[in-house]
Amino acid sequence: MCRWCFVLIFSLLASFAYAQHTQDGIVYENKTHVALPNISILNLNGKYRATTDKQGRFSITAKVNDLLVFSGFGYAPDTVVVIDLKVREIFMDPIQHMLNEVKINGAGTVNPSIMQKQKDPQYHNQTMNYQRDVDRPGASGAIKGGVNLRIWSNKKTENDAKKKEQQDKNDKITAEIQQAFSKESIEKYVPLKDQELHSFVMRYSPDIETFTSEEFNLAAYISKCYKEFIKLSPEERVKTSIFN
Template sequence: MIRQFIFIVLFLLTASAAFAQDELSGRVYENKTNVFLQGVKVEDLKTHTMTMTGKDGSFTIKAAVGDVICFSVFSYKPDTVYVANLKYMQVFLDLRQNMLDEVKVTNQEIKGNAGFAPQVERGPLNSQSVTYQTDANGDYKGGVKLRVFDGGPTQKQREKAVNDKEKQKQGILKIFNADYLKKYLPITGQEMQNFIILYMPDPGTFYGETFNLVAYLNGCYEEFQKIPLEDRQSKEYTQLKSSN
C-alpha cells in the first residue's frame, strides 16, 4: 500500500514537472535603431500561446525550455527564437527589404524639401494674405486664396498661428503620400489614395509625444483590410464616406 502511494506521488510530480511552464519575459527592438516595437505578436509555436508587446516593446509569455517563440509584426521580418533558458530576452527585428527605418516625428521645422510649399507661404507680390492655391500634395493648382486677418495687436500672433498650422500640415504630407508610404504598405494606386484619405492623422495625433509611425500604420492597415477589396480599390468609396 505504501509503495503504491509513493508510486502515485512520484508519478504526479513527474507529470506536473513535464507539463509545467514558466514565464519568459523580454523586449523587442527595431534592429540598428533600437526603437521599441509595439504590437509585435509573440507566439509559442509549441503551445500556440500568444501575447503582444506593449508600448515599451516588453512582453511576458508562458514558455518552457525547448519551446520555439515566433515574433512577427507588419512591415518587419519575422524571427524565431529557441528557448534555451528562461533568462530575460532581447529580440531585434529587421525591416523588410526596401523599407525605411521607423521615423520619429517631431514638431520641429522641416527644411530643404523642394517637393513641398515653402514654410512661409507667400503669394503674388510676396503677400502672405493673398497666397497661391495648392492641392493636398502642396502643388500649385491655379488661382489664389485670400487670408483675412483682423486688425489689432494680435494680428501677428494670428498670422503666426495660421503659418504654424500650415507647417504642421506640410510635415504630415511629407510622410502621408504615396511615394513614402509605399515603402511600408503593400498597396498602390487608388487603394493607396483611399488609405491616405481614411487614415491621415490630425496634427494633434501626428505630433503627439507617443506617436509611433510603424505602430500607427500597422493598426490602420489591419482596419483597412477589413474593408472589401472592391471598395478599397474604388474611387467612389472615399467619396461616399466623405459625403456621409
C-alpha cells in the first residue's frame, strides 16, 4: 500500500513540477524571418505537445534540459535543448533550400516588433522577396533560391513616383481651398453679392503655400482681404482678374 502511495505522490510531484514551467517562443523561417504557423512541437522528456499559432507563437510545458523537437511540412526538423525558460526565437530551414544543415539551439530573446521586409539599397530600396516553389503542381511554397527584383527600376521611376505623390497631395489641398473659398462659404464672412463676390473669390483665393502655413487663419485672412477689396474702385471690384 505504501509503495502505491509513494508512486502516486511522485507522479503528482512530477506533474506539479512541469505545470509550473513553460517554454514560450516564436518559430520563424530562417533568413526570411517569416513567422511559421502549424509547426508541431514535441517535448521528448514529458511527451507534451504544442502547435504554433498564426503568428508562429507557441507555449509548451517544459523544464531545463528537456528536449523539444520542432517539425513541419516543408521544413527540416530541429531539436532544441531547453537551457532556460526565457522566451525564444526558433529558426527552421526550408527543406529545398538547405545548403548546409545547421543546428539551431533557439538562443536569443524575442523582438516584440514586427519585422519589416528587407530592402536592397543597390536596387533603389526595392523590397526583397525570395523566390518560392509555387509554379508547379504540388509545389510546397518553400524557398528555392534567389530574390525577385524589378530589373527595370531606376531613379527616373522613383522620381516619377515622388512627383505623382506630391501632385496627388497638391490636388487634395487645392480641393480643400476651393471648398473653403467657395462663394457659398465666403458670403458668410463678407457683405458681397454677385459679380463683386465672384471677383473677390477669384482675386483672393489663397495659394497652397499660404493655405498650408502654420499661421494661416481663414477668418483673419478673409478679413484682411476684404479691407483691401473695399479700397478698390467700383470698376476694379467687378474685375475677375488683377490683370484685366
